[in-house]
Amino acid sequence: MDDRLRVKAEELQPQIVDFTQRLIQTRSISGEEGAIARLIQDEMRKLGYDEVLTDPAGNVIGILRGRGQGETIMFNCHMDHVSEGNLADWEYEPYGGTVAGGWVHGRGASDVKGAIASQVYGVYLLKALGIELQGDVILTFVIDEEPGDMWGMKHLCQDWLNRPVSLVVLGEATSLDIYLGHRGRLEMELIGRGKMSHSSAPWLGVNAVTKMAPVITKLDELSRSLPEDDVLGKSTLSVTHISCQPGWGSTVPDICRVWVDRRYLPSESTEEVVNQFKQAVAECQAADPDINVECRIRQLAHTSYTGISETEQLLKQPYLVPQDNPYVQKVVKALQDIGQNPSFGVWDFGTDGSYTAHVLGIPTIGYAPGEEEYAHRPTDRVRIDFLIKAAVGNAAICRAVAGCYPKEV
Known part of the structure; x- marks a missing residue:
């Protein structure tokens, strides 16, 4: 040696x-x-x-x-x-x-x-x-x-x-x-849209937060059936962030944003993973037409210390x-x-x-x-x-x- x-x-x-x-x-x-x-x-x-x-x-x-x-x-x-x-x-x-x-x-x-x-x-x-x-x-x-x-x-x-x-x-x-x-990682952003109203008269609006709840439940069900690999381990799905707009105590929110961290295996394509989210939303919408949720890979804005600014998808294969x-x-x-x-x-x-x-x-x-x-x-x-x-x-x-x-x- x-x-x-x-x-x-x-x-x-x-x-x-x-x-x-x-x-x-x-x-x-x-x-x-x-x-x-x-x-x-x-x-x-x-x-x-x-x-x-x-x-x-x-x-x-x-x-x-x-x-x-x-x-x-x-x-x-x-x-x-x-x-x-x-x-x-x-x-x-x-x-x-x-x-x-x-x-x-x-x-x-x-x-x-x-x-x-x-x-x-x-x-x-x-x-x-x-x-x-x-x-x-x-x-x-x-x-x-x-x-x-x-x-x-x-x-x-x-x-x-x-x-x-x-x-x-x-x-x-x-x-x-x-x-x-x-494992791969993508961060999905779910954007739910409702109709704003005064919270004293919620029947005049559509609450974007409560309409998002069935979608989160559906994703939780999906997380329990994801595949596993002998080397890389299990695919996972985690809700990591929930927010709403306008966020006032006396107002039914018309926007709800949810971020979901999804770790996935080489046996799963990125397209397949994205479609799982879309399918979960479609199933919820079939049960409740007032659910209006858009799915997309979240984007992040960057500015480097040298002054370059760009937006990039949160995606790793x-x-x-x-x-x-x-x-x-x-x-x-x-x-x-x-x-x-x-x-x-x-x-x-x-x-x-x-x-x-x-x-x-x-x-x-x-x-x-x-x-x-x-x-x-x-x-x-x-x-x-x-x-x-x-x-x-x-x-x-x-x-x-x-x-x-x-x-x-």
């Missing part, structure tokens, strides 16, 4: 931990990633990456060039994170980057700032050791992942990625295991990379060769890997130091030993996919 990567990573542990802390200390809510984008660029320039740049949307790209005789591998993390929520729930200050008990604590530590540090320094290990690669290594750090519609990744791939990529490695939490995909995929097997062997013994897994949540895997057809896996159980929680944290192991693992994955020069290195 070649031990050079581990020894060098342990030597660089103070820098890796310090970078993780600075990432956590840099608040980067979706749409506000400018400061962390500059921080990541500065770190990669300091470490001597061959090229560091941003695309028009504000995604950050770093390149370690090979000799042009091998395959290209792309690493990816998102720069944004969810809100810290109620400060009283936190043991450690969410933007403190506190080191305690062998962990770095704070918002985004597991999702995915620890992974950013392990990717930036993992690829740097090769440069620090003078290990030249045959192919290129691209690091990409995207905006606006948390809202759930892959807007940042779409811009990166459409506006900048103009070369073939053999493998994408996501930094979403995997506990150093290899994750191979996830499911994907699952086979365990026997040649690149997956290369990664397994590379990690085993450095003494790691990863298992295979899948995410409960969705990722930007849906774009690279489903839209672009690139094998896309996850390998990262974060642990899924801490994502989005006030206990957000990442293990320091996992940061170092992930850096070593990322370097080993680079060697396996991009290839070393000379080949016997």
